[in-house]
Amino acid sequence: MPWKCPVCGTENDDNVLYCTNCGAKRPEQVSPQPESVSAQQQSNTSAIAQQVQEQSQQPEQSLPQQQSTPEQSAPKQPEQNAQQVVVPQQPVSVSNRYYIIFIASPVESLIKTKLPLDFETFPNISIGRSPENVIVIPDPAISRKHALISLENNEVFIEDLNSTNGTWLYDGKQFQPIKSKTKLDNNAVIKLGNSTIVKFVKE
Secondary structure, eight states: OOEEOTTTOOEEOTTOSBOTTTOOBOOOOOOOOOHHHHHHHHHHHHHHHHHHHHHHHSOOOOOOOOOOOHHHHSOOOOOOOOOOOOOOOOOOOOSSOEEEEEEEOSSGGGTTOEEEEOTTTOSEEEEESSTTSSEEOOOTTSOSSOEEEEEETTEEEEEEOSOSSOEEEEOSSSEEEOOSOEEOOTTOEEEETTTEEEEEEEO
């Protein structure tokens, strides 16, 4: 490519180092950067600067918090084997005290004896001639398992256990046979068999 002498303005061939007219030295050529390259670099620089500015202006976005479910928040309890708890039966709470007083008996030592009815220990008190009963009466006219006295809701009941000579309740005039569970009032008079008579007392 021909070059122009900076001194005299003569155009010289590209392969000539000195001006053919004035002998001036060919100036050093500085290869200019193509405008397209410099423009592209400037565009890239502007784009990077704009991206940095936009990132600095944007508010920080917090990561979404994971919602904790009750299963996650609460510590997992170790599984326990289901065991049936057996609660021991509490003794019957008795607010009053109950007694039977022997009025008549073939056993003279029992007459006028005041015998407590311990419902706290025995909710159902069996009466009979056999030693397995709670109250044992050695009367041959009384059956082995003769009668049963029980406490229900602070009320005392008596029932006959299919005895041979029966259980009787005095109604003020005469003794009436007990056919089913019967409530005992205070000072009730009961006949067991033929000759044992007791009085029920509540204190």
